[in-house]
Amino acid sequence: MFHHILSSVNKNRKGIILILCSSFCTSLGQAFWKLFDHDQILFLILGFLLYGCGAILMILAFRFGSLSVLHPLLSMGYLFALFVGVFILGEVISYKEIIAIFIILIGVLFVGGGDH
Incomplete structure (x- = not known):
């Protein structure tokens, strides 16, 4: 299984690098919107x-990888939004959110871990 995932990576x-950069940019863009004051x-x-850079990076990413892996x-x-919230906005995360982080990571590996 891990060989299959490494082969796909x-x-x-x-595409993976670009889609991760896209996700980070959109998360950070949303944090700046939250910080917006008049x-x-x-x-x-x-x-x-x-957010616009994130959208452009996402479009580019789909040119360099399989949709089933990248999406x-x-x-x-x-x-990324959770970490931005903690480190930039000073929000506090709970144990439920920490567990959710691991569930998301496992889901990404299983769903996006292969081309087949």
């Missing part, structure tokens, strides 16, 4: 720029 490496339009602009990796955006 090697085959789709460029006085600081810069956060709103940065949020749109990051499940978009769920990594939930994990």
Whole structure:
């Protein structure tokens, strides 16, 4: 099983990197939207720029990998958003969320772990 996953990762490496960058950019863009206040339009602009970059990276990623492998990796955006919330917004995560992180990671491996 792990050989199959590693083979798929090697085959789709460029697409995987781009889709993970896409997920990170969109998560960070959403965090900037949350930070937006009427006085600081810069956060709103940065949020749109990051979200737009994320969309472009996602489109590019699909050119360099299998859809069945890359699309499940978009769920990594939930994990990135959780970490952005903790480290940038000062939010606190619970044990339920930590368990959810592992469930998402396992799901990504099973669903997106192969081309077949």
